[in-house]
Amino acid sequence: MVRFAVFNDYSLPFLSDKNIKEKFIEFFKLLAEINNKGLSTLRVPNELKERYVLDGINFKQFIGQQRDQEFKRKIISVLINGSIVLIDFPLIKDHENETQDIMNSCEYIYQNKPTESGLACCDIWNTLAVSFNSDNQWNTDNIILTKKIFQIILK
Secondary structure, eight states: OOSEEEEOGGGOSBSOOTTHHHHHHHHHHHHHHHHHTTOOEEEOSSOGGGSEEETTEEHHHHHHHOOOHHHHHHHIIIIISOSSSEEEOOSSOTTOHHHHHHHHHEEEEETTEEEOSHHHHHHHHTOOEEOOOOSGGGSSSOOOOEEEEOOOOOO
């Protein structure tokens, strides 16, 4: 097992801003919990500040809209500066050829759609996928992901 968790990029954006502050605080607690279990890094596909928190609103804009200065500082501290866990990207590093080979030799499917997301990578690396509780489907300790392995038969 690797020493990092992966971000479930499907858990963003939130469908609405209802209770969003509480959901961020839950996410911060989840990051602290995985850090306590020895996973000191969270790998994400790309920089979080460019990801959408709500439809049409990325992290940078979302942070700018926050009136609660303590909450604003906490978001910056945790998700931009990595005060609980290091936020690292990209999901798969250029030198991780074995991981890329595995991705090329199989197909991961989530909800009938092919995916190369954090969900697929958590299977490859046998690590945890960390999600925002942005929808009921992420309020669980397991997610069903289909894996199809391709076999090449040479004659």
